[in-house]
Amino acid sequence: MSEVDILQLKITELEAKNLSLREQLAQISAERLRKYKAEFLIANLAQKLVENIQTGIIVHDADTKIIFANPAAADILGLIQSEMSGKDVNDPNWRFYHGDGRIMRLEDFPVNKILREKQILKNYEMGLYRSATNDIVWALINAYPEFDQEGEITRIVITFVEVTDFKRTSLALQESEQRYASLASELEATRNFLQNIIDHLPVAVFVKDGRPKNFGKMLLWNRTSENMFGVTVQDAIGKTVYDHFPKEQADFFSQKDIEAFASGAPEDIPEEPIDSYSLGRRILHTVKIPLYDRNLYPQYLLCFAEDITERKQAETALRESEERFRQMAENIHEIFWMVNANFTQFIYINPAYEKISGFPCEEIYENSQAFIKVIHEEDRAKVLATHQQHLNTGWSLEYRMVQPSGEIRWLFERAVPVRNELGAIQSIVGIGQDITDRKYSEDKLVYQAFHDNLTGLPNRTLFTDRLEMVLKKSKRMVEHRFAILFIDLDRFKVINDSLGHLVGDRLLIKIAEILERSVRSFDTVARLGGDEFTILLDDIDSSQDAIEVAERIHARLLNEIEIDSNQILTSASIGIVFGSHDYDNASDLLRDADIAMYRAKDQGRACYEIFDQAMYDLVLSRLQLENELRQAIAREEFLVYYEPIVCLKTMHLCGFEALVRWQHPTRGFITAGEFIPIAEETGLVVSLGKWVLQTACRQIKLWLEQYPSLKSLTINVNLSGKQLKDPQIINTIDDILHETGIPQSCLNLEITETILIENTEIAVRVFQQLRARNIHLSLDDFGTGFSSLSYLQRFPVNIIKIDRSFISQIHSGDRNVEIVKAIIALAHAMNIKVIAEGIELREQISQLQAWDCDFAQGYYFARSLSAEAASALLEKAVLRTAFF
Structure with missing residues (x-):
């Protein structure tokens, strides 16, 4: 074979290979094109969903700045969408409220909570202040973090729905704010991102095929849909309503789908009853939005469903309650009325008004100021002034009404403001009683005899x-x-x-x-x-x-x-x-x-x-005692006694409470109740308290060295209000701990509820510093103050001490039994230990052990002991024979 023939043969082989490669390339390109179109279709559908949804969506980066916000979020917040990008959630101009109306602290903002706790936030109710309209809108928040491969938060997605108005019928969807440099490579990430948002929405979101060939087949089914209808996404996708609902109900759904496409506008169905597999009979508020292609052919039906069953039940109950109220109000003899907060519109006034005043109720409804003309001219100024001056507190007053015939009737009126959850007055209710007969009788008395x-x-x-x-x-x-x-x-x-x-x-x-x-x-x-x-x-x-x-x-x-x-x-x-x-x-x-x-x-x-x-006697006595108290501090006439604290689970000694006693040179022992109030009033308690703390810490240091097996022994020392206010209190405690060298965990400082109430802000600051030093804190006399529960939440206490007044009768079936049980259960639920004070009977111990109380102290175990007597008790404690 010649070289030309060989060359020709190679050219033929190359052409064949080239043709094969072109065919393969064409197949790969076609496949990529189909995949790209499918992904683009899903992303486009998800994008339209965010653009039209009524749920607010905000995405923050790890620096708490907004990188994405949809129109619904801007509308709910009362802001301009284009100005939201880059805003920081910690902007001081933003104000948020807890569901109970309290202003939300910075650390409780959803973004800050997630950055701190790295946990998904579900159904987080909060109020959002809108400066543009000077009002508060309430929303239900769901938020979740997205993590990179190293487990660090890269973005935080927050979705929220306005729960102030249950009748909004259309949902707006937000166009994606970010554009990726390469659409093909980022399209999948965008689809997953938007799908994640849709799955976290608190409303059911599903999409049906609108094309004739596949009409009604489900294309998208979020997690809320699964929970609401009891149908998993695997069972829903590709199926129609006829596969999951009775034919009569499925026909209704399908007919509404057809009407939506026929009208070309969103189909709003205020009440749509369904039978859910998981929830039973429910009532939904459904919105169906038809979507078309370029040629206006039906493509998809975007559907949103909100479960309004509880709201409808509440509305029914409210109507029934209003009817009962109306019947009651219309049949009483007293005038009953309700007016808005600024007295510009009467909401209700009962028929008794016509009987007593002689004027029709319609006049009041038409003109809220019509009630003034009924009041006697001499009383009008007093009534109006009372209304204005006592609007915030309510009032009680008597005044005269003049009937059309000229007859004067006396009215006794009581009114109170009705406030909303934020404490703002939303209306005023009042009741007026005809007291004419009584007034005429009183007028017959001789005025000068009593004035x-x-x-x-x-x-x-x-x-x-x-x-x-x-x-x-x-x-x-x-x-x-x-x-x-x-x-x-x-x-x-x-x-x-x-x-x-x-x-x-x-x-x-x-x-x-x-x-x-x-x-x-x-x-x-x-x-x-x-x-x-x-x-x-x-x-x-x-x-x-x-x-x-x-x-x-x-x-x-x-x-x-x-x-x-x-x-x-x-x-x-x-x-x-x-x-x-x-x-x-x-x-x-x-x-x-x-x-x-x-x-x-x-x-x-x-x-x-x-x-x-005993005011005068007390003044003289207190003056003498004050002078002697000043001398006693200088002479160190005080002693520290120690009352044992026992673990109720083991009945072993676990610590002492330090109690100061005054060894008066002539009067003998004086109890703290006699001189501590004077020390508080004069400020001497600061120096006295320092001495007690120092003495108690030195003593426990000796005990820890003498009895090393009792390494968990603690000492409780009372902290007074004056000491709490002392700017040097932390330095004083640090110096004493450094001097004595005792473990900080051995020290337990006790403070009463009353002191917390009077020094709340100071106590918060001091408590935080003490907890940072691992010093335990006890709340003494628990239950005798004004706000026990709120102070348990606000202050980081380790132990609460139930006051002896609650313990004294628990063995006899007194009603304090339930109070004590509730306090113990509440404390344990908040990871707080409980000490019962004033134990005097074995029966009381048995009761407390049955309720899982942690510790106890009282005369049953021992009265307050001198340091020597307490040391003897510790000898027994080492042998575990102290309180069997």
Whole structure:
């Protein structure tokens, strides 16, 4: 064969191979094109979903900045979408609220929680403040992190739906903000990303095929759809509703699908009943959005379904409740009304209004101010002023109504504000009782017999009568509280003598007006004679109410009073006495209030004093004790005693509580209850407390060295309010721990609930520093304060001590049994140990052991012991024979 023939043969072989390679390349390209189109179709579908969904979607990077936000998120937040990219979730202009209305702290923001905990956040309810509309929108948050191969968070996806309005019918979907450099390589990641978002949406999202050949076949089925309908994604994809629902129900679904494509607009089905495999009979709010190709041929049906069963049930229950309320309100004899927060629109007024006033209810509904014309002209200003001044607290007042015939009716009105979960007033409700007959009877009494002629205030007779009535009421009602203020003007005799009795009388009138303005409308201000006045504060919440009135009076008397060009500046000494079941008559109350008033004068005037039965004796005694206390600290006349603390599981000694005792040179031992209050009041408790802490730490150091097997022995030391406020308290504790060298975990500092309430912010700061040092913290006298549960949540305590008042009766079936059991269960649920105080009986131990209480102390084990006696007890503890 010639070289030409050989060359020709090779050319023929190469051409054949070239043809084969071209065919293979064509097949590969066609396959890639089909795959690309399929992926693009899914990504396009997912993109349209995000563009139209009503659920807010925000994506943060690991630096908490927003890298993606859909229109729904911007709309819910009240922001412009284009301005959201790059915003930081920690922006101080953003305000979020917990579901209970509390302002959310920075560390509780969803993004910050995920960055800190690296956990998915589900159904996180929160309020979002919108500055543009100055309102709060409530949303349900779901958020999850995305991790790289090293397990670090790369992005955080947050979805949230507005739950303020349950009737929004269309969902908006958000176009993807990011564009990838290479669409082909990033398309799969984008599809997975959007699919993940869809699966985490709290509404069912599914897509049906709209093309005639495959009409109704399911193309997309998210996780919420699985949970809602009880059909897995594997069983749903490629199937129609006829495969999972009865024919009658499937026909309904299919007909709605056809109508959506026929109308070319979203099909909103407010109520769509279904039978769910997993949930039973449910009611859905469904929206179906038809999607078309370029030629306007049906392609897909995008569907969203929200389970509104509970809401519909709640609406039904509300309607039934409203009907019962309406029947009750329309059949009572008193006027019942409800008005919006600013008195511009009456929400309801019952038929009794027409019977008592003589005017139709329609006038009130048409014009909210129509009620004013019914009120007697002389009472209108008082009524309007009361409404305005007491809008936030409610009011009680009496006024006259004038019927069209001219007849006057007296009305006693009580009203209270109704607040929403944030504490804002949303409406006011009131009830008015016709008291005309009673008023006419009262008017027949001789006015001068019960009122002061100069000021018009009630006189001693009327004041005493009202006080007797309140005293009887308090005898009947255990919880009823009241107080008396006895007021005497300072330097009134000087004013009266220098400016004359006429000016003095006019000053008394001015003072009477000031006092009346300083109290509620139903409180009683009286003049007893001369420059002495009294105030009866009835139905108060606490002693603080009376104190606030006294402080208000003092504040108003700081202003000069002008009388006939005379600028008079006066003040008042005020004595306060609180109602008690120990009083049997009004004269005793007035006597004690007078005593307290003179104590105020002795204190320098222009102040108030609260009555104490042994006030004068106590002053002398406390003064002497204070002087001796100062000397005792310098002389170190104090001893530390130790009360054992026992583990109830093992009945072994586990620690002591350090208790200070004063070894007085002449009076013998003085208990802490006698001198600690004085030490607190004078500030001596700071130096005394330091000495006790130092002594207790030195003692436990000796015990730990002497009994090394008791390495977990602890010492409890009380911390006072004054010590808590001491700016050097942490340094003091550090110095003592360094000096004694005891393990920090051996020290347990005790503080009472009352001190926490009075020094909340300081306590938070100090507690955090102490916990950082591994020093244990105990909450003493638990259950006797005002906010036990809230303080357990806020303060990082290790132990709570149940007050002895709860323990003393548990063995006898007292109702305190359930309280103690609940406290123990609550503490253990929060990983807090419990010490029961005041154990005196074996039966109490058995009860507490049955309830899984951790520790106990009390006279049953031992009274407070000297250091020597406590050491002897430790000898037994080493042998495990202390408390079998």
